[in-house]
Amino acid sequence: MTAPLVAIRHVSKTFSGHRALQDVSLDVLPGKVVCLIGGSGSGKTTLLRCVNQLTRPDTGGIWLDGELLGVRQAGDKLHRLTDREIARQRLKTGMVFQRFNLFPHMTALGNVMEGLVQVQKRGRALAEAEAQALLARVGLAEKAGNYPAQLSGGQQQRVAIARALAMKPKLMLFDEPTSALDPELVGEVLAVMRELARSGMTMIVVTHELAFAREVADHVVFMDRATIVEQGSAEQVLTAPRERRTQDFLSAVLG
């Protein structure tokens, strides 16, 4: 059996008394696409943010590429990593946000170059060439000089994907990447993600696009009230769900 790229074990998280994650465990195999589905407030975003260490689990551990995230075990104690070590670990993951979160004071090219220049210390010329290539990959070569405010939502999200890819992550995290978009712009973003999946990128995607999940996901995870209720192949979870709560959710979403 291949070792998982991401191993989540017994992760729990509480926000001021409110449970967001309750003993969640999950494996993500390299090269696979996992789609997280579930109702509002079920903990999908929190789980994703734990993997990227934007949120720290209260208990439990997450291993990425064999390395325990955020803490180091020494003897019978866990020691928190420094900000610098956490920043280094984050480089293995790329994150795409629901609201894009592009840097508004930089052009599309500047957004993609930023990590290359500031974090990877690449020379400007080299960084610019790399960033241009990435923008071309998401179909935005001609928009390199535009500021985010001059781009449509779909274009902004594609720049955000290019920005994340620039750090050469082993894992890409998507938090409802199309839910802030007008319906006619959803397709172009999904197309980029589809191409990314085909290229062999490991991905965890929180999404309400069930058609996309059915088509691209190797594994679908349904969450409800802070726990994983059901998981399996897209076919099994989306077409023949076993759990009552999954069935209810799907019939509510599909209408």
Add this chain to the structure above:
Amino acid sequence: MMDARPGLAPGFPDISAIPVARRTYYGRWFAAAVIILVLLALARAFAHGQIAWGVVGTFLTVPVILTGLVNTLVMSVLAMALGTVLGVVAAVMRLSPNPVLSGSSAFYVWLFRGTPVILQLLLWFNLALVFPTIGIPGIWSGRAVDIMTPFLSALLGLGINQGAYTSEIVRAGILSVDAGQHEAAQAIGMGRIATLRRIILPQAMRVVIPPLGNEFISMIKTTSLASVIQYPEILHNAENIYYANSRVIELLIVAGFWYLVVVSILSPLQHLLERRFARGAQVHGR
């Protein structure tokens, strides 16, 4: 004038052809009359008053006044620069998760906002009374009277006080930046300092520049307080002249004229700066 179109209720005629009557603005006429009367009274007072306008004209460009003007500008720019550096550092410290840093920043703001700036100027200037020598132990030291010149006292007094105010402005600017910006920067592996310098502060600037421009204009005039510690800024020099020739009002008018000129030039400059930092914010099209 009945609209004969079928299907619409009667009794609501077409009024598009009826002209709109001009309204008489009694209030405006009354206000204008009052203002004109006041201006006439003032003009009469100044004409009958003993203002030697010739003296005003002569002293407007004498070297002492112009040197004073330059000193005022130099002090304003330097004190504002010091205040901005201190303000940014204090704001960043204040927002740091480290309680020692945020606590000392809060203390700094409390101390320097809580006392009059003229008192602070006098304290710096008279430091020699309590600390005859100052310096870094074992490396360098000097006599406080020699070091605490009017220039340095004014710079420290005005700059450090300004830093306390500026830090609150910068802090508000930093807080106005969306939390998603921090997270996006973290997600591409940027550290705290790089995130601040590259992502947060440039966006905070957009919010910070207008109030900071306001502070600078205020600083131009606050430098006049440094006259109490013998710093030769424009008001101090004007005073020195009228102590000698007793043309008090004339010289105050001279100083006032120059303050107005400087402030009038600064407003358009502030506008330019605002445009520079609005990059990417309100671009047209879409």
